[in-house]
Amino acid sequence: MNHIPVPILRVANLSASIGGQQVVEDVSFEVPAAGVTALLGRNGVGKTSTIKAIIGLLSRTGTVELDGARIDGEHTHRIIQRGVGYVPEDREVFSRLTVAENLKLAERDGHPQRQLVEDLFPDLVKRSAQMAGTLSGGQQQMVSLARALLNTNKVLLVDEPTKGLAPKIVQEVSEALAEAARSVPILLVEQNLTVVRQLASTVTVLSGGKVALTGMDAGEFLDDTELFHRLLGVHTGGAPEPARDAAGSSDTAGQLTAQAPEAGKVREA
Numbered sequence: 001m002n003h004i005p006v007p008i009l010r011v012a013n014l015s016a017s018i019g020g021q022q023v024v025e026d027v028s029f030e031v032p033a034a035g036v037t038a039l040l041g042r043n044g045v046g047k048t049s050t051i052k053a054i055i056g057l058l059s060r061t062g063t064v065e066l067d068g069a070r071i072d073g074e075h076t077h078r079i080i081q082r083g084v085g086y087v088p089e090d091r092e093v094f095s096r097l098t099v100a101e102n103l104k105l106a107e108r109d110g111h112p113q114r115q116l117v118e119d120l121f122p123d124l125v126k127r128s129a130q131m132a133g134t135l136s137g138g139q140q141q142m143v144s145l146a147r148a149l150l151n152t153n154k155v156l157l158v159d160e161p162t163k164g165l166a167p168k169i170v171q172e173v174s175e176a177l178a179e180a181a182r183s184v185p186i187l188l189v190e191q192n193l194t195v196v197r198q199l200a201s202t203v204t205v206l207s208g209g210k211v212a213l214t215g216m217d218a219g220e221f222l223d224d225t226e227l228f229h230r231l232l233g234v235h236t237g238g239a240p241e242p243a244r245d246a247a248g249s250s251d252t253a254g255q256l257t258a259q260a261p262e263a264g265k266v267r268e269a
């Protein structure tokens with residue numbers, strides 16, 4: 001008999017609005033208890049809003065279960081305490097505090113995983129006395145990731161960790177996430193498809209605030225050129241297979257476009 005693992009996060013019929021406009025519409029998907037699940041979609045389809053709705057930063061309807069227990073009625077701080085690590089899109093380091101102070105503030109319990117963080121981010125150890133506001137974007141991203149990894153989480157929600165970073169730093173962040181994913185399941189919003197290919201085991205794709213496809217093997221999705229184009233629409237630069245070609249040299253290769261979402265057009269899910 002096949003053993004079907006319980007998902008660590010189960011999102012069902014999640015809807016959320018901002019200023020009266022519905023930005024997340026009846027979204028349902030699951031995050032397996034291991035590996036990286038990529039949440040994909042064109043700009044503005046509602047990926048960040050979905051993550052914010054999951055952790056209660058947007059008021060929402062629907063259900064969210066963490067490890068089988070409902071968390072959708074709880075406040076954000078309680079959801080985080082229960083083991084949902086959150087690495088926001090804009091990093092949100094305390095710029096007037098040092099690296100060490102930023103990390104210290106993030107410790108939720110008496111058993112911070114300092115060794116793991118020091119092993120993953122040796123540069124931060126060297127820079128522990130530096131003001132976080134004076135760090136580069138990539139270094140700030142490391143601080144943001146390190147803060148989440150200090151705590152023992154059941155799942156990590158990571159929103160566009162490589163946004164605006166130079167290719168070399170993108171690779172470093174990707175490697176740190178790969179290492180982190182060995183011990184904690186990750187829901188990853190990521191525009192860089194090279195990183196998605198490196199990290200993700202499954203994908204969920206949003207289109208116009210709704211789920212267009214969910215639970216598909218990441219490699220199969222990225223290799224399905226027709227499906228991939230239809231749902232994401234990428235800069236091809238004339239290349240026939242953008243996802244595979246994106247594994248190359250340029251930081252912008254394989255980035256998702258800023259085209260308007262095609263709400264209701266594609267409904268694979």
Ligand SMILES: Nc1ncnc2c1ncn2[C@@H]1O[C@H](COP(=O)(O)OP(=O)(O)OP(=O)(O)O)[C@@H](O)[C@H]1O
Binds near residue numbers: 044048049050
């Ligand atoms: N504070 C806000 N006020 C008004 N509209 C907002 C706000 N935040 C997000 N939106 C709108 O909600 C929709 C979904 O935005 P969201 O940031 O969730 O999309 P996204 O898929 O994460 O986009 P991107 O890939 O560009 O980061 C967009 O139309 C956006 O303009």
